[in-house]
Amino acid sequence: STTGSQNVFQYSGTFAGFGVNAAWDTEIDDARTADGATSANAQATVVDGSNTSFAITNATLVDGLDFGVGMGETDIKDGQATTTDIETIIGYANYTVGPVTLGYTQGEQSGGTVGHDMHAMEAYGIVFNVNENLSVSFNNHEVKYKKTSGTGTTVNKDYSSDKDGIAIAYSMGGASIKLQQNEASGNSTSSTYAEDRTEVNLSLAF
Numbered sequence: 001s002t003t004g005s006q007n008v009f010q011y012s013g014t015f016a017g018f019g020v021n022a023a024w025d026t027e028i029d030d031a032r033t034a035d036g037a038t039s040a041n042a043q044a045t046v047v048d049g050s051n052t053s054f055a056i057t058n059a060t061l062v063d064g065l066d067f068g069v070g071m072g073e074t075d076i077k078d079g080q081a082t083t084t085d086i087e088t089i090i091g092y093a094n095y096t097v098g099p100v101t102l103g104y105t106q107g108e109q110s111g112g113t114v115g116h117d118m119h120a121m122e123a124y125g126i127v128f129n130v131n132e133n134l135s136v137s138f139n140n141h142e143v144k145y146k147k148t149s150g151t152g153t154t155v156n157k158d159y160s161s162d163k164d165g166i167a168i169a170y171s172m173g174g175a176s177i178k179l180q181q182n183e184a185s186g187n188s189t190s191s192t193y194a195e196d197r198t199e200v201n202l203s204l205a206f
Contacts, residue, residue, distance in 0.1 A: 008023055010023040011023075017059075018056055021055045021056075022055075025050060055070035056070075071087075071088065074087075086109065086110070088107065088108070090121075091105070099128060103127075105124070120144045121142070121144075125140070133171050134170050136166075138165070138167075140162070140164050140165075141162075162185050176202075177201070178201040179198075
């Protein structure tokens with residue numbers, strides 16, 4: 001959902017194993033983004049709008065498969081000429097067979113002010129449960145910003161952000177240890193970056 005939590009009409013139901021969710025947010029403005037509303041409108045004059053979102057999910061059609069698709073549209077009122085309505089679509093699928101779970105997600109958002117013409121997200125991952133105590137996982141997350149605004153040679157260039165992560169989790173009794181290794185890289189209109197991060201977490205339950 002791309003709605004907030006104020007003045008929202010929402011419906012949730014299940015039909016023949018399909019979960020159906022729909023929401024209509026009667027008023028979205030930039031001042032309420034902290035409330036959960038989303039916005040690609042940086043202009044101060046974009047002060048009003050409404051949002052409609054719809055999603056269908058299913059975890060019973062195929063054994064081990066959980067999938068869904070969602071769509072949302074934000075109608076912008078009182079915006080500048082460079083601002084257009086925002087459209088969002090996202091879909092996911094998770095499939096579990098034995099000790100292995102595979103997951104894939106893809107989404108796109110278009111519209112908003114210049115510089116937010118479109119960005120696309122793609123993510124996939126795999127988890128292998130070696131036994132009841134040990135699991136190993138890998139995931140990748142990539143975001144592409146298409147035709148980003150800028151000046152000179154940066155006009156209408158595509159930019160991206162890419163992240164890879166490996167995690168190992170082990171638990172025994174009340175003790176658990178988690179190890180994560182993440183790498184991130186990308187570029188923007190002004191720079192490129194690369195970052196590595198390692199995190200170790202130990203927890204004890206008494």
